[in-house]
Amino acid sequence: MSNKGNDKPLVKMVDIEKRFGSVQALKGVDFEVYPGEVVGLVGDNGAGKSTLMRILTGIYHPSRGDIYFRGEKVLIDSPKKARDMGIEVVHQGFGLLDSMTVARNVFLASEPLIKVGPVKLLDMEKMNMETRKVIEHAGIRTGVEPDSIVQYLSGGQRQAVKIGRAIYFKAEVVILDEPTIALSIREKDHVGELVNDLRKHNVAVIYISHDLEEVYELADKITILDVGEKLAEYKRGEVSLEVLYDIIREGRIPPDIKQQNKKE
Amino acid sequence: MLKYLSKFLWLGAIVGILLLIIIFGVASGGRWLNVLNLQVVTRTAAQLGIVAIGQTLVLITGRFDLSVGSIFGVCGVVFVPLVAAFGIWPGFILALLCGGAIGLLNGTLTEKLRVPSLIATLGNLWIFRGLVFYITGGFANAIPRDLRDHYLITILGGKFAGGWNNLIFWWIIITAVMILVLNRTKFGNAAFAVGTDERSALSRGVSPATVRMAAFIICGFLAAFSGIGTVADMKTGSTTLGQSMELESIAGSVIGGTSLLGGVGSIFGAGLGALLLSFIRSGLILAGAPPYWFVSFVGVVLIGAVLFNTKMREHILKRIERSAL
Ligand SMILES: Nc1ncnc2c1ncn2[C@@H]1O[C@H](COP(=O)(O)OP(=O)(O)OP(=O)(O)O)[C@@H](O)[C@H]1O
Numbered sequence: 151m152s153n154k155g156n157d158k159p160l161v162k163m164v165d166i167e168k169r170f171g172s173v174q175a176l177k178g179v180d181f182e183v184y185p186g187e188v189v190g191l192v193g194d195n196g197a198g199k200s201t202l203m204r205i206l207t208g209i210y211h212p213s214r215g216d217i218y219f220r221g222e223k224v225l226i227d228s229p230k231k232a233r234d235m236g237i238e239v240v241h242q243g244f245g246l247l248d249s250m251t252v253a254r255n256v257f258l259a260s261e262p263l264i265k266v267g268p269v270k271l272l273d274m275e276k277m278n279m280e281t282r283k284v285i286e287h288a289g290i291r292t293g294v295e296p297d298s299i300v301q302y303l304s305g306g307q308r309q310a311v312k313i314g315r316a317i318y319f320k321a322e323v324v325i326l327d328e329p330t331i332a333l334s335i336r337e338k339d340h341v342g343e344l345v346n347d348l349r350k351h352n353v354a355v356i357y358i359s360h361d362l363e364e365v366y367e368l369a370d371k372i373t374i375l376d377v378g379e380k381l382a383e384y385k386r387g388e389v390s391l392e393v394l395y396d397i398i399r400e401g402r403i404p405p406d407i408k409q410q411n412k413k414e
Numbered sequence: 415m416l417k418y419l420s421k422f423l424w425l426g427a428i429v430g431i432l433l434l435i436i437i438f439g440v441a442s443g444g445r446w447l448n449v450l451n452l453q454v455v456t457r458t459a460a461q462l463g464i465v466a467i468g469q470t471l472v473l474i475t476g477r478f479d480l481s482v483g484s485i486f487g488v489c490g491v492v493f494v495p496l497v498a499a500f501g502i503w504p505g506f507i508l509a510l511l512c513g514g515a516i517g518l519l520n521g522t523l524t525e526k527l528r529v530p531s532l533i534a535t536l537g538n539l540w541i542f543r544g545l546v547f548y549i550t551g552g553f554a555n556a557i558p559r560d561l562r563d564h565y566l567i568t569i570l571g572g573k574f575a576g577g578w579n580n581l582i583f584w585w586i587i588i589t590a591v592m593i594l595v596l597n598r599t600k601f602g603n604a605a606f607a608v609g610t611d612e613r614s615a616l617s618r619g620v621s622p623a624t625v626r627m628a629a630f631i632i633c634g635f636l637a638a639f640s641g642i643g644t645v646a647d648m649k650t651g652s653t654t655l656g657q658s659m660e661l662e663s664i665a666g667s668v669i670g671g672t673s674l675l676g677g678v679g680s681i682f683g684a685g686l687g688a689l690l691l692s693f694i695r696s697g698l699i700l701a702g703a704p705p706y707w708f709v710s711f712v713g714v715v716l717i718g719a720v721l722f723n724t725k726m727r728e729h730i731l732k733r734i735e736r737s738a739l
């Protein structure tokens with residue numbers, strides 16, 4: 151379907167456990183995502199969604215468990231490593247530097263350089279030119295320039311810049327952790343369009359949100375976490391939105407649904 | 415228009431400098447504006463200015479360096495015995511390395527051992543001031559006479575074009591280089607990023623610890639260089655060398671538009687800030703005020719500049735938001 155013949159998981163996390171002192175945030179979670187697949191990662195507050203993704207992006211180190219990338223076991227021990235592997239994060243709260251220009255934000259830590267004698271300087275011309283492309287591709291229409299200060303961008307424009315940047319750097323996995331909090335309806339729709347665009351580019355997308363309707367609409371697969379455990383996983387259309395609500399509210403799978411699941 | 419102007423963090427400093435030139439010029443009946451006096455003023459400005467460049471860099475990354483005055487002092491006074499023992503060039507390089515090493519110590523304490531930079535560098539302020547007393551034995555020590563005419567001493571602390579101190583020349587060069595570094599290099603981008611929002615910078619793969627460590631080391635080198643240059647100029651180093659420079663350099667940076675919260679700052683502004691403070695110092699001398707009043711004045715100016723900058727910036731931002739509607 152949307153997997154375009156990608157039958158091997160791009161990322162596979164196996165039996166991931168994470169303890170913070172006495173708090174067990176993750177209790178042996180398996181998680182996988184395929185190229186061109188949008189996985190909705192849902193669950194109540196404190197379910198462990200962000201923790202799982204912070205492990206994937208090298209911010210936290212798992213207490214136990216393995217991560218496979220393209221079938222190979224990998225050690226992701228820093229955010230830089232994750233970025234180098236093509237794993238990008240789009241987060242509502244952070245990811246852009248307010249006091250800096252859009253161009254400097256897009257290229258932070260991956261700046262194009264030109265050699266001037268013995269020193270390497272930023273290639274500002276290239277940065278501005280490429281940023282203009284990112285802005286256009288991300289569908290930002292109103293008055294954002296490469297040298298606009300990020301502080302003056304709207305919430306939707308910020309998310310668009312982050313997603314545009316991920317596409318530009320040919321990310322293979324894009325993690326969106328509650329990307330639409332505090333966005334207007336139109337801006338939310340725009341983020342949705344960008345997610346579909348990522349899928350079209352065969353990017354593996356992990357979409358975390360409390361807005362179940364939004365997830366239900368976008369995701370090819372929905373993974374439900376509950377207090378550090380994977381409760382269930384459904385392909386698009388396998389359950390109804392109402393049942394999804396019930397599962398998350400109850401923190402368990404209703405008996406009749408369980409039955410259905412077993413038959414598979 | 416306002417949005418454009420707000421980019422120039424140092425506008426306030428320019429206004430301040432122009433005002434002081436007029437006030438002192440008029441109050442002294444033109445006496446203050448003579449070349450000899452300006453040579454003195456720019457010389458002290460250069461000493462402070464070079465230190466303020468490093469301080470600004472550290473501030474931009476979201477840290478403070480309160481030890482710059484003591485680095486200035488200890489590297490300045492240790493230059494004398496090092497030169498006497500090992501010769502001019504080795505002595506110079508060793509003294510300079512001392513500055514870098516103290517910077518490394520500051521960086522290690524704050525970034526690896528997680529001691530808040532205010533505390534770590536305050537500790538080093540006292541530790542290395544103590545060392546200054548130890549090295550000088552409580553007095554001043556002088557560069558041996560036979561070495562005073564060495565070309566390196568002249569390059570560092572001599573004079574050019576009829577009385578302008580060579581440190582002024584170094585100050586301008588270092589300013590230009592650091593402006594380039596901050597605005598046109600990967601490191602500069604990373605420095606602003608780390609100071610603006612550590613978590614976001616980290617998520618892009620910038621290591622805040624590495625960037626800040628580098629900032630502390632550069633700051634240490636610059637404070638050392640200025641201290642050595644000052645001793646090369648005066649031929650002696652005393653126990654008070656560089657005292658209260660931590661306060662003055664922070665004030666200079668802030669006057670030039672650098673934010674104490676990190677992520678915002680201007681090297682050019684820091685230069686203007688140093689110049690302004692140096693003006694004030696000479697103005698006080700002109701007015702016949704005892705020298706100890708200067709530090710009190712710097713305190714007042716520092717607080718005033720912070721208030722002015724934050725209020726003005728808020729005001730401008732509000733205007734921009736309104737005009738954007
Ligand atoms: N750095 C940390 N130190 C201690 N506990 C932590 C830390 N990070 C997360 N936790 C705990 O781990 C658990 C899972 O948190 P996590 O942020 O992953 O949840 P979440 O599913 O993202 O929730 P939300 O929907 O509210 O964002 C929570 O109990 C949280 O308090």
Ligand SMILES: [Mg+2]
Binds near residue numbers: 200
């Ligand atoms: Mg979360």
